[in-house]
Amino acid sequence: MNDALPKDLKHIIKHKKDYVPDNYQSSDSGHSSHHGENSFSSERIVNYKGKKVVIETTYKVEIDGVPLQAHVAAADDGTVHCHGLPNYSFESATSLVKNLIDAEGLAKASKNEISKPCHNDNDKEHNDGNDRHHGHH
Amino acid sequence: MTVIRENILANTQVKDKYLEGVRLLDEERQGITAQDLFDFIQRNNLNMSLSGIQQELSTYDLFVFWHVTAMQISLPVGNAAHNGPIFLPWHRMYLRRFEENLQRVLQDDEFALPYWDWAADGELDVNDQWRTQLWSEDYLGEARGTVRSGVLSNIQVRLAQDPLGNGIVSIDPRPVERAAGMSAGVPDLPSQAQLQVALDEPDYDREPWSNSVRSHRNILEGWFNGPSLHNRVHVWIGRDMSLGTSPNDPAFFLNHCFVDRVWEIWMAEHGRNYAPQSGEGPEGHRIDSQMVALLGESLTPQDVLEADDWYVYDNA
Numbered sequence: 490m491n492d493a494l495p496k497d498l499k500h501i502i503k504h505k506k507d508y509v510p511d512n513y514q515s516s517d518s519g520h521s522s523h524h525g526e527n528s529f530s531s532e533r534i535v536n537y538k539g540k541k542v543v544i545e546t547t548y549k550v551e552i553d554g555v556p557l558q559a560h561v562a563a564a565d566d567g568t569v570h571c572h573g574l575p576n577y578s579f580e581s582a583t584s585l586v587k588n589l590i591d592a593e594g595l596a597k598a599s600k601n602e603i604s605k606p607c608h609n610d611n612d613k614e615h616n617d618g619n620d621r622h623h624g625h626h
Numbered sequence: 627m628t629v630i631r632e633n634i635l636a637n638t639q640v641k642d643k644y645l646e647g648v649r650l651l652d653e654e655r656q657g658i659t660a661q662d663l664f665d666f667i668q669r670n671n672l673n674m675s676l677s678g679i680q681q682e683l684s685t686y687d688l689f690v691f692w693h694v695t696a697m698q699i700s701l702p703v704g705n706a707a708h709n710g711p712i713f714l715p716w717h718r719m720y721l722r723r724f725e726e727n728l729q730r731v732l733q734d735d736e737f738a739l740p741y742w743d744w745a746a747d748g749e750l751d752v753n754d755q756w757r758t759q760l761w762s763e764d765y766l767g768e769a770r771g772t773v774r775s776g777v778l779s780n781i782q783v784r785l786a787q788d789p790l791g792n793g794i795v796s797i798d799p800r801p802v803e804r805a806a807g808m809s810a811g812v813p814d815l816p817s818q819a820q821l822q823v824a825l826d827e828p829d830y831d832r833e834p835w836s837n838s839v840r841s842h843r844n845i846l847e848g849w850f851n852g853p854s855l856h857n858r859v860h861v862w863i864g865r866d867m868s869l870g871t872s873p874n875d876p877a878f879f880l881n882h883c884f885v886d887r888v889w890e891i892w893m894a895e896h897g898r899n900y901a902p903q904s905g906e907g908p909e910g911h912r913i914d915s916q917m918v919a920l921l922g923e924s925l926t927p928q929d930v931l932e933a934d935d936w937y938v939y940d941n942a
Contacts, residue, residue, distance in 0.1 A: 493726035494685065494921065499657050501920075502688075508670040509699055510916040510924070512909055513706070558792040564849075565838035573789035575697060575708065575870050576860035578852045584810075589789045592868060595803065596786035596795040598678030603664045603796060 531562035548582055552590065559589065629725075629738035631887065632940045634880055635759060640740050645765075645777040647728035647737070648876045651686040652781050654731065658683050660785075660796035663691055667793075674698040675793030683784055683796075685731075689724055690785050692920040694794055694870040699918060701910040703835045706918045711831040711902060711911040713847050714889045715927035716918070717882050722936055723922045724879060738937055741883035744859050748815035755815050756806035766877055769806035769863075778802060778876060787869040794871060802875050805864035812853060812861045820854060825892055831901050835908060842892055846885060856885050887939045898931045 495501060528549040535542040548569075550557035559573035561582065568578040569585050574592065579585040634641050660683060664676040672695055683691075696707035696716065704710030707717070725739040747755050761769035767776040782799035807813050824845040831841040837849035844850050848857025859881045860867045866875045873879070893899075901907070904914045916924045 493723065493730045494656075498688075498921070499662075502658050502662050502666055504669075505666065506669055508666070508695070508918065508920070509672070509706075510910075510918070512915075513699065513701060552790065555790075557790060559788075559790055560792070565836070568852075570837075571789075572697070572792070572870070573787070574868050576848070576853060576857040576868065576872075578849070578857075592789040592865075595865060595869060596788040596791075596797060598795050598797045600679060601677045602680040603660055604675070604677050 527556040527558060529561045533563060533565050535565070550582065550586060552586065557586070557589070561585065627735050628934060629736055629937045630940055631738045631883060631937050632740055634740035634742055634765070636940075637740070640738070641765060643732055643734065643737055644728070644740055645876075647732045648686065649777055649780050650731040651689075651727060652684050654685040655682050656685060656688075658688065663785075663796075667695070672698055673700070673792070675788075675791065676796065677793070678796030679798060681784060681796060681799075685727065686781075687784050688921060689720075689727075690871050690873045691794070692918075693720065693873050694785070694787055695920075696918045697870045698793075699910075701908055703908040703911060704837070706910055708847070709837050709849070710835050710908065711843055711900070712915065712917065712927065714843055714886070715900070715925075715930045718886055718889075718930045718933065719917055719919065719922075719925045721879060721882055721886060722930075722933075723919075725937070727921070739879060739883050741887050741939075742877070742880035743884055744815045744881065745818045745821040745884075748817040748820075752807070752814045761806065766880075767802075769804055770808065771804065772800075773802040773804065781876065783866060783871075783874045785871055786866070786874070787871045789869060803865035804867065804875065804877075807862060809861050809864050809868075812858060815862055816855045816858050821888065824855060824888065825895070827892075828896060829901070830896075830899050833907070835902065835911060842889075842896075846888055846892075856881065890933065890939055893931070900927050900931060 528547050530545055530547040533544040546563040548561040550561065559571050561569065561571045564570055568580060569582050570578060571585050573589050632640055660678065660680055667674060667676055697705050699706035721739060729735055729737045742760060747758055756769040760766055763775040767773040767778045773779055779801060781802055783802060784796060784799050785794050786797050788795050824842055827842040827845055829841050831843045832839050837844060840850060846855050848855040853861045860872060863877055866872060867877060900913050902912050904912055909915060913927045915926060917926065
């Protein structure tokens with residue numbers, strides 16, 4: 490029988506620090522957050538008749554006054570994409586937001602018991618001050 | 627041992643084992659909690675949150691977590707598993723790990739992951755596509771609404787991507803939800819003709835490697851004139867299949883197994899060509915890039931171009 494599940498899986502989950510390979514160049518470009526406001530910019534570059542065209546599009550979306558945290562970007566064909574619904578191509582940001590709101594109910598929890606400092610001394614420094622990640626709940 | 631992957635509608639024994647294996651993986655606990663995954667996210671500096679209830683998670687939930695965290699790792703092009711050349715090899719590695727774990731819980735080394743030929747169903751009348759045998763009690767359960775019948779009615783969703791936020795939520799467990807064919811603008815599945823366009827495309831991928839290029843990978847992923855092919859199947863099924871936590875719906879693996887089969891057919895025709903090569907294109911998408919792995923060792927695209935030692939497809 491195969492050994493598909495690592496015997497030390499719990500240990501891996503509790504201690505692994507190299508999930509993201511060292512040489513991965515992360516890209517958070519186009520995302521800015523200031524004083525609780527979120528906006529997302531994306532750049533499209535087109536070469537046409539020897540001219541380089543750069544189109545920068547910025548989306549700032551609020552729903553009932555709460556900034557949308559999910560990354561929004563314009564694709565080269567002009568459609569709008571969002572991390573919140575990763576397989577979709579929307580013709581407009583309005584259509585995108587309506588679909589996001591329709592999907593919101595899929596991720597509801599009755600309470601938040603997670604985002605508290607862990608009492609494990611080894612992990613304490615990682616958890617302190619990380620509540621900034623919990624924008625929506 | 628090399629196993630043979632078959633059409634789920636062609637072999638009821640494989641179908642029954644698949645559903646039972648999924649149920650067993652969803653039942654299996656390893657002492658890993660939602661708090662452990664929160665700590666994992668912090669320790670690995672992932673740009674995402676995890677909130678919600680504290681609960682023990684299943685092995686199946688770890689596959690959901692693996693997929694959505696890979697999606698949250700942004701690269702200069704796309705992310706660590708999508709929107710770029712890495713899409714097909716990453717999912718091949720991911721499906722193989724899932725297949726190995728199904729073999730383990732089923733205690734059957736000969737079990738092979740089945741696929742769903744959605745292009746065949748795409749030839750049916752649009753009103754019949756969500757009423758096929760696949761969406762019956764004996765197979766995946768309801769195509770529309772909450773899955774309340776068949777083996778998959780036992781499956782519980784515990785981790786869901788927050789569509790408005792930047793992370794995942796450990797939710798009060800609930801059944802899988804679908805809305806097949808109800809998404810505006812996507813009433814039908816991809817057709818055979820659309821699939822043929824991907825098979826006829828000579829280049830695996832090309833600069834600028836993004837979701838705007840015309841290439842086999844990009845057409846099959848479904849960005850070209852999208853949502854098409856793979857993406858369209860996610861959108862067509864809808865609800866849980868529409869989020870980054872889409873592996874919550876076991877239909878996910880049937881979709882991706884068919885996508886992998888299409889890639890295999892394309893390689894048999896056009897050669898086992900991958901691009902970008904070493905030192906070219908964006909890091910994280912190159913032929914020698916280490917792919918993000920949670921269960922099992924990390925592989926490179928080069929490692930998965932030949933799958934014959936693991937599996938072959940029927941009629942491929």
